[in-house]
Amino acid sequence: MNALVFFFDNAILSGLIIGAIYALGAIGVTLIFGILRFAHFAHGDMMTMGAFLSLIFAVLLQSMGIHSPIALAFFGMFPAMAATALIAILFDKLFYKPLRDAGARPVVMVMASVGVTLMLQGVLRVFGGVSARSMYIGSPKAIFQFHLPDATRPIVLTEPQIILFVFTAVTVFALHYFLTRTRLGKAMRAVSDNPDLASITGIDIRHVVWATWIIGGALACAAGTLLSMDVALKPDLSFNILLPIFAATIVGGIGQPYGAIAGGFLVGLCESFAVFNWSILLRPLEPMFGVDFPSSLAIVPTEYKLMIPFVILIIVLIYRPTGIFKGKVL
Amino acid sequence: MSLLSIDGLTAGYGQMTILRDVDMALDEGEIGVIVGPNGAGKSTMLKAIFGMLTVTGGSITFDGTDITGIRSEKLAGHRIAYVPQENNVFASLTVEENLEMGAYTRRDDVSHVLDHVYEIFPDMKDKRRQPAGELSGGQRQMVAFGRALMIEPKLILLDEPTAGLSPMFMSVIFDRVIAINRTGVTVAMVEQNAKQALAIAHKGFVLAGGQNSYTDTGQNLLDNPEVARSFLGG
Numbered sequence A: 001m002n003a004l005v006f007f008f009d010n011a012i013l014s015g016l017i018i019g020a021i022y023a024l025g026a027i028g029v030t031l032i033f034g035i036l037r038f039a040h041f042a043h044g045d046m047m048t049m050g051a052f053l054s055l056i057f058a059v060l061l062q063s064m065g066i067h068s069p070i071a072l073a074f075f076g077m078f079p080a081m082a083a084t085a086l087i088a089i090l091f092d093k094l095f096y097k098p099l100r101d102a103g104a105r106p107v108v109m110v111m112a113s114v115g116v117t118l119m120l121q122g123v124l125r126v127f128g129g130v131s132a133r134s135m136y137i138g139s140p141k142a143i144f145q146f147h148l149p150d151a152t153r154p155i156v157l158t159e160p161q162i163i164l165f166v167f168t169a170v171t172v173f174a175l176h177y178f179l180t181r182t183r184l185g186k187a188m189r190a191v192s193d194n195p196d197l198a199s200i201t202g203i204d205i206r207h208v209v210w211a212t213w214i215i216g217g218a219l220a221c222a223a224g225t226l227l228s229m230d231v232a233l234k235p236d237l238s239f240n241i242l243l244p245i246f247a248a249t250i251v252g253g254i255g256q257p258y259g260a261i262a263g264g265f266l267v268g269l270c271e272s273f274a275v276f277n278w279s280i281l282l283r284p285l286e287p288m289f290g291v292d293f294p295s296s297l298a299i300v301p302t303e304y305k306l307m308i309p310f311v312i313l314i315i316v317l318i319y320r321p322t323g324i325f326k327g328k329v330l
Numbered sequence B: 001m002s003l004l005s006i007d008g009l010t011a012g013y014g015q016m017t018i019l020r021d022v023d024m025a026l027d028e029g030e031i032g033v034i035v036g037p038n039g040a041g042k043s044t045m046l047k048a049i050f051g052m053l054t055v056t057g058g059s060i061t062f063d064g065t066d067i068t069g070i071r072s073e074k075l076a077g078h079r080i081a082y083v084p085q086e087n088n089v090f091a092s093l094t095v096e097e098n099l100e101m102g103a104y105t106r107r108d109d110v111s112h113v114l115d116h117v118y119e120i121f122p123d124m125k126d127k128r129r130q131p132a133g134e135l136s137g138g139q140r141q142m143v144a145f146g147r148a149l150m151i152e153p154k155l156i157l158l159d160e161p162t163a164g165l166s167p168m169f170m171s172v173i174f175d176r177v178i179a180i181n182r183t184g185v186t187v188a189m190v191e192q193n194a195k196q197a198l199a200i201a202h203k204g205f206v207l208a209g210g211q212n213s214y215t216d217t218g219q220n221l222l223d224n225p226e227v228a229r230s231f232l233g234g
């Protein structure tokens, strides 16, 4: 039983946690691809920037003498989401829109976003330094333990993880409502589906582009903040997260928001299953098999975790290039 | 005065001129049919009216307003709708969502227009929750048609609405065109099935090589032996 709890904590929960982060990031990447037709490489650093902004707002709240049982960074996250959304629109105006208007090819847009990501990294390091910080200023991180009747080992969840799950669930429902019930949301799907017909129909592409950056920017900020709350705020956060997010986007089907969510969780779970030490789960079965399992039995060592999204990506591109939800082909 | 009048239109794609000095006029409530061989510039003609091309000469006047060079996004406001030849539905949107998108530029209540479209195309009502991409070619054509009707257009531009359809569906579509025209909508339609199309046309325009070749009433064009020999396959 203890082994099962350990499996649940370290394989399933940790996979769902990182999967939720990937999903929140991948929704933005897939929407941006669907509407603007390019891979937004600056998404990872937009997440880092969002996390920094949340921290700044949290410090502001603290200096105003505000206290709360829930981490201040969580309350700082909402103004930071708005700020990140605005910055995303500003970047579009400054960098991407002039290229679009000049009829630039997608590869040019991708290079521009690489430029934006390098610029963001520089700015973040100048103002934020290079060391890791805790998002918990003031109060310590609350830890919750759930005891099962037959096990001595508890299921462990921290405050940011609970916030993450609730936030992701709310986001998924809100996004579904937006895309299927609102005029702008349907227009967004229409533009992603058939941009020429959308402009013939008189859909204002500008509004759709703004909505895309608002959703993408706000969710990137949330993902960066919640990840940093769970672990720590590192200026190089984007380095480890960009590839799995792109893998999740492609696995889910490019341009498919629901696919991005499914892809995010799939990549997250695959990662945590791959680095999980299976011998802990198998050891109780040793008498049954009559063999001794080695003490460490992970599919890949933790240091090579980044390999997993690569493998998933290659498999998907070979066997189902449109992804789970039939997205656009690259 | 004509509802739509095109005078000496010269237009093309970028630097490449396709249409040269083309004239065309339609009165309110008429069906105008554009026929001609492949590559004659029929689709180009509709695209030029709908503000999708560079117009280098001539003018397009609609309902007393010069609309030359007005971009397609703005033409819904002038109550002109266009159904392109290909990719004319939002495949991943449901039938009803396609129709709603047609009314995107309107901020008023459009439920009565939706009902009207479902009256014209009763099949669409049964399929309204189905993605348009899952429909047959003929049904898709009806969705495209319905989408265009959502702005309650004064003029509707149809590019080969019967292309690739079975003869049965073809007559259904022609039938709908007549029905819509009877409600007062002026129709400008490009057609490959020239004989059937000219038979329902008030005016016919034969284009060849990007220029006017013959212009007359639909019936006169059908009766004209030269037109019959060169363009209607004998």
Ligand SMILES: Nc1ncnc2c1ncn2[C@@H]1O[C@H](COP(=O)(O)OP(=O)(O)OP(=O)(O)O)[C@@H](O)[C@H]1O
Pocket: B013, B016, B018, B036, B037, B038, B039, B040, B041, B042, B043, B044, B045
């Ligand atoms: N997007 C485009 N860019 C450049 N040239 C084009 C484009 N579309 C069409 N043309 C050219 O314009 C000419 C007229 O094409 P158009 O599509 O108007 O013909 P059409 O009369 O509609 O023919 P069809 O019966 O095959 O539909 C052709 O020579 C074609 O090559």
Ligand SMILES: [Mg+2]
Pocket: B042, B043, B044, B085, B159
């Ligand atoms: Mg054509």
